Structure formats: structure tokens, C-alpha cells
Amino acid sequence: MLYLDNAATTPVRREVLEAMWPYLTGTFGNPSSHHTVGEAAAAGLQDARRRIARVLGVRAGDVVFTSGGTEADNLAVKGIALASMSRGRHLVTSPIEHEAVAESVDYLRRLHGFEVTEVPVDRAGRIAPEDFASTLRPDTVLASIMAANNEIGTVQDLTALGAAARSAGVPLHTDAVQAAGWIPLGLDRLGVDALSVSGHKLGAPKGIGFLAVRGAIPLEPLVHGGGQERGRRSGTENVAAAIGLATALELATAEQPEAAGRVAALRDEFIARVLQNVPGAQLTGDPGHRLPGIASFVFPGTSGEAVLLELERRGVVSSSGSACAAGSDEPSAVLLALGLPPEVAQTAVRFSFSAAVTAAELDQAASAVVASVAAVAGLG
Structure with a gap:
């Protein structure tokens, strides 16, 4: 897992x-x-x-x-x-x-x-x-x-x-x-x-x-x-x-300078692969001014919860956003504030990494995202 x-x-x-x-x-x-x-x-x-x-x-x-x-x-x-x-x-x-x-x-x-x-x-x-x-x-x-x-x-x-x-x-x-x-x-x-x-x-x-x-x-x-x-x-x-x-x-403070740069590079590779291989995928948040450890997307035309279940079936645990709002049927107030329509906001999936994440792990995750979204969209 x-x-x-x-x-x-x-x-x-x-x-x-x-x-x-x-x-x-x-x-x-x-x-x-x-x-x-x-x-x-x-x-x-x-x-x-x-x-x-x-x-x-x-x-x-x-x-x-x-x-x-x-x-x-x-x-x-x-x-x-x-x-x-x-x-x-x-x-x-x-x-x-x-x-x-x-x-x-x-x-x-x-x-x-x-x-x-x-x-x-x-x-x-x-x-x-x-x-x-x-x-x-x-x-x-x-x-x-x-x-x-x-x-x-x-x-x-x-x-x-x-x-x-x-x-x-x-x-x-x-x-x-x-x-x-x-x-x-x-x-x-x-x-x-x-x-x-x-x-x-x-x-x-x-x-x-x-x-x-x-x-x-x-x-x-x-x-x-x-x-x-x-x-x-x-x-x-x-x-x-x-x-x-x-x-x-x-x-964390001692490790931060090295970890932040390394994880940010891995994050950017992961984001690029998802955006390139998942039709319609959109990155949420600022492309440059963002935490090294968070990559968040919406996948219009799918169900975010269904994508999460498919990801877990493929061995990847992630979330739709804030753990404090887990289980809510309401679209994220954060995504609505960005101007996303409610039906798109409800397709959100967030991936958040530890400082120890590896390139191989994010390669596995990216493949799982592509397959999971395709399955939910009825394309796989």
C-alpha cells in the first residue's frame, strides 16, 4: 500500500x-x-x-x-x-x-x-x-x-x-x-x-x-x-x-532545505505525467507557489470518491481534500472560492507526500491515477 x-x-x-x-x-x-x-x-x-x-x-x-x-x-x-x-x-x-x-x-x-x-x-x-x-x-x-x-x-x-x-x-x-x-x-x-x-x-x-x-x-x-x-x-x-x-x-527543520527541493522536483514530474495522460485533468492551486508535498487535481466528468476507491484498489491511498471534511457531500469551499463549478469541485483528488517519497513510488502513483480515472470514466 x-x-x-x-x-x-x-x-x-x-x-x-x-x-x-x-x-x-x-x-x-x-x-x-x-x-x-x-x-x-x-x-x-x-x-x-x-x-x-x-x-x-x-x-x-x-x-x-x-x-x-x-x-x-x-x-x-x-x-x-x-x-x-x-x-x-x-x-x-x-x-x-x-x-x-x-x-x-x-x-x-x-x-x-x-x-x-x-x-x-x-x-x-x-x-x-x-x-x-x-x-x-x-x-x-x-x-x-x-x-x-x-x-x-x-x-x-x-x-x-x-x-x-x-x-x-x-x-x-x-x-x-x-x-x-x-x-x-x-x-x-x-x-x-x-x-x-x-x-x-x-x-x-x-x-x-x-x-x-x-x-x-x-x-x-x-x-x-x-x-x-x-x-x-x-x-x-x-x-x-x-x-x-x-x-x-x-x-523537519533540519531536513527541510534538502527535502523540499527534492520532493518539489518529484511532485512536478508527477503533476506533468497526470496532466499529460489523463484527459481533462486540471491542477488546482498555484503551479509555482505551492507546497512541495501536495499535488491536487480535479477530474471533470468523474466522481472524486469513485476515483479514490479505484486508487485504493490499485494500492494507492489518497484523499479528496481536508480530512476534517471527509464524508461531506458538499463540494469543497476552497475549490468553490477558486471559481470552480460545484460539479467539478466534487471530482477533487489530493495527493500529499512525505519527505521520504521516492521517484519509483510516484511513478507507481501516476500509473494508478491514469488507470483509475479511465476506469471511472468508462474508458478503461
């Missing part, structure tokens, strides 16, 4: 498991306990926090551990907005955000009276910096724009967007869940004030993530209780998973 759904989740790396093991066995204490067993766990947690902060170029205290990317997005959007209501109630986002951001924004609109502006995207999913800048107002308390889209792989020009946000005095949050491991991270590097990451996209376990947020940004906690994470996210921390996430992030 060839697994090409790494944008949904990745296998846990052996190095991560080995780093976690001591904190699942001997060093098992509660990091909030004031005794030697708890203090040993607290030391491990703080070391994980420092290591993540070093990668991002922030202070250790700017890293808030969460249960994953969804919670990190919720904490960023709701937490910053709710803490800033005295300044205004206007939010800026895009129509292609992950559900964790989109639904958090909708919650603020429905229950707290926020006004929301969606900056448009072009047919490749890119935001024009001038369009973004035009949406920012004196009462805008937050803009949230994802670094790279989880369905189509399009990468935004966050440096330009961040410059516009800073000029307007507006905090900028980015969902970097898919970007982590593929593009260099860092709040200053990307020009953002808050950044969300999820461990299970990087080779860490499910159920761990973090929000990195500049200390000067006001943040209202969503989870109250024992005051962990400097009062910004209560609940006993998952020490072992935090250490696993720090390990996975360091490994």
Missing part, C-alpha cells in the same frame, strides 16, 4: 517515539506538582518549549502547548479577538481557511457581533497584498491567513501580508499546520504575530500542537482551570507529546 495522504496525518517517527519514551515511563510526574517527580516532568516540558521557541525565533514563554492545530487556531482567533474587543470588532480572513479558523470566525460573528471581511483569492488561491491591505481598518483586531492551504497546497506571500498588517497595526495570525516542515518557519521570518502548528503533520503523535504568539499580543484563554501555560491554556500538559513535537519540529 502506497500512502499518499500525509496532509491528513503522518506516521510517528522513531526518533520521536524514543524521545517520548522516558516521559511515558520513569519521568511520569505532573509538571505542576511541587516535588521531585513533578519537577523532573516540568524540566522536560520547559526544554521542549525552549527547543520549539529556538526554531521559531521567539521566547520560550511565547509558546503555548495545545491539543493540536484546531485548538491552536481556536485559541489564536477567539483568544486574540475576545481580548481586543475594546479596540474594535472587525476581523479579516479568507474564503480558503481551515474549518478551525473559519468556524471560530463565524462563532465570533454570531455570538459576539464581530464584522468579518473575507479578502478574495485568485483562481490559484493566492491573495493579492493590495487586496489584503484594503480590508484593514482602525477597528480590525485580527487578520488570520493560512500559510499554505491544506487542500490545494497554495502558499501565501505572508511577508507582504505581514508588512501590510504591521503598517495598519493589526496582528496577523497564520495557520502553519501544513506549511510546517516544508517552508522555513519563524514569526519574524514570516512576518506574523501568531502561528499554529500540529504535531501529527510532522511525525509527532496526534493530540499535540502549539500556538506561538508574541507576548505583547493580548490573549484571552479559552480553557480555564489550573492556570497552566502561564494562564493561557489550563489543563495538565501532555509532557511526552510536547517533547515528541519538539523533536519532530527540529528534525
Whole structure:
């Protein structure tokens, strides 16, 4: 079985498991306990926090551990907005955000009276910096724009967007869940004030993530209780998973320069072969500004779900898009935002690669795509 759904989740790396093991066995204490067993766990947690902060170029205290990317997005959007209501109630986002951001924004609109502006995207999913800048107002308390889209792989020009946000005095949050491991991270590097990451996209376990947020940004906690994470996210921390996430992030960061270039070249060969050999196939997302590990298509005249089943029958596992929307009969909101008709959007198939993918594997995958689409279209 060839697994090409790494944008949904990745296998846990052996190095991560080995780093976690001591904190699942001997060093098992509660990091909030004031005794030697708890203090040993607290030391491990703080070391994980420092290591993540070093990668991002922030202070250790700017890293808030969460249960994953969804919670990190919720904490960023709701937490910053709710803490800033005295300044205004206007939010800026895009129509292609992950559900964790989109639904958090909708919650603020429905229950707290926020006004929301969606900056448009072009047919490749890119935001024009001038369009973004035009949406920012004196009462805008937050803009949230994802670094790279989880369905189509399009990468935004966050440096330009961040410059516009800073000029307007507006905090900028980015969902970097898919970007982590593929593009260099860092709040200053990307020009953002808050950044969300999820461990299970990087080779860490499910159920761990973090929000990195500049200390000067006001943040209202969503989870109250024992005051962990400097009062910004209560609940006993998952020490072992935090250490696993720090390990996975360091490994991915070290490997990123070589892996990104190599996988991007393989991706381009795969895309070219599919477009050349599948009649009517269309690439979705920006052809150049896209993650190395994502190749996404629509196959008009077919059923995307039927193509996925044919692919799996031929030994290739992929997806129709976001795992969070799996099972929905509705066409992807991301693809509709690009201007695709609903009937075409429902034919989407996404292939997402690990850093270890090989040319032979993508050759196998391309052959399977050609055969599967032909079978579904009644041509094979």
C-alpha cells in the first residue's frame, strides 16, 4: 500500500517515539506538582518549549502547548479577538481557511457581533497584498491567513501580508499546520504575530500542537482551570507529546532545505505525467507557489470518491481534500472560492507526500491515477 495522504496525518517517527519514551515511563510526574517527580516532568516540558521557541525565533514563554492545530487556531482567533474587543470588532480572513479558523470566525460573528471581511483569492488561491491591505481598518483586531492551504497546497506571500498588517497595526495570525516542515518557519521570518502548528503533520503523535504568539499580543484563554501555560491554556500538559513535537519540529527543520527541493522536483514530474495522460485533468492551486508535498487535481466528468476507491484498489491511498471534511457531500469551499463549478469541485483528488517519497513510488502513483480515472470514466 502506497500512502499518499500525509496532509491528513503522518506516521510517528522513531526518533520521536524514543524521545517520548522516558516521559511515558520513569519521568511520569505532573509538571505542576511541587516535588521531585513533578519537577523532573516540568524540566522536560520547559526544554521542549525552549527547543520549539529556538526554531521559531521567539521566547520560550511565547509558546503555548495545545491539543493540536484546531485548538491552536481556536485559541489564536477567539483568544486574540475576545481580548481586543475594546479596540474594535472587525476581523479579516479568507474564503480558503481551515474549518478551525473559519468556524471560530463565524462563532465570533454570531455570538459576539464581530464584522468579518473575507479578502478574495485568485483562481490559484493566492491573495493579492493590495487586496489584503484594503480590508484593514482602525477597528480590525485580527487578520488570520493560512500559510499554505491544506487542500490545494497554495502558499501565501505572508511577508507582504505581514508588512501590510504591521503598517495598519493589526496582528496577523497564520495557520502553519501544513506549511510546517516544508517552508522555513519563524514569526519574524514570516512576518506574523501568531502561528499554529500540529504535531501529527510532522511525525509527532496526534493530540499535540502549539500556538506561538508574541507576548505583547493580548490573549484571552479559552480553557480555564489550573492556570497552566502561564494562564493561557489550563489543563495538565501532555509532557511526552510536547517533547515528541519538539523533536519532530527540529528534525523537519533540519531536513527541510534538502527535502523540499527534492520532493518539489518529484511532485512536478508527477503533476506533468497526470496532466499529460489523463484527459481533462486540471491542477488546482498555484503551479509555482505551492507546497512541495501536495499535488491536487480535479477530474471533470468523474466522481472524486469513485476515483479514490479505484486508487485504493490499485494500492494507492489518497484523499479528496481536508480530512476534517471527509464524508461531506458538499463540494469543497476552497475549490468553490477558486471559481470552480460545484460539479467539478466534487471530482477533487489530493495527493500529499512525505519527505521520504521516492521517484519509483510516484511513478507507481501516476500509473494508478491514469488507470483509475479511465476506469471511472468508462474508458478503461
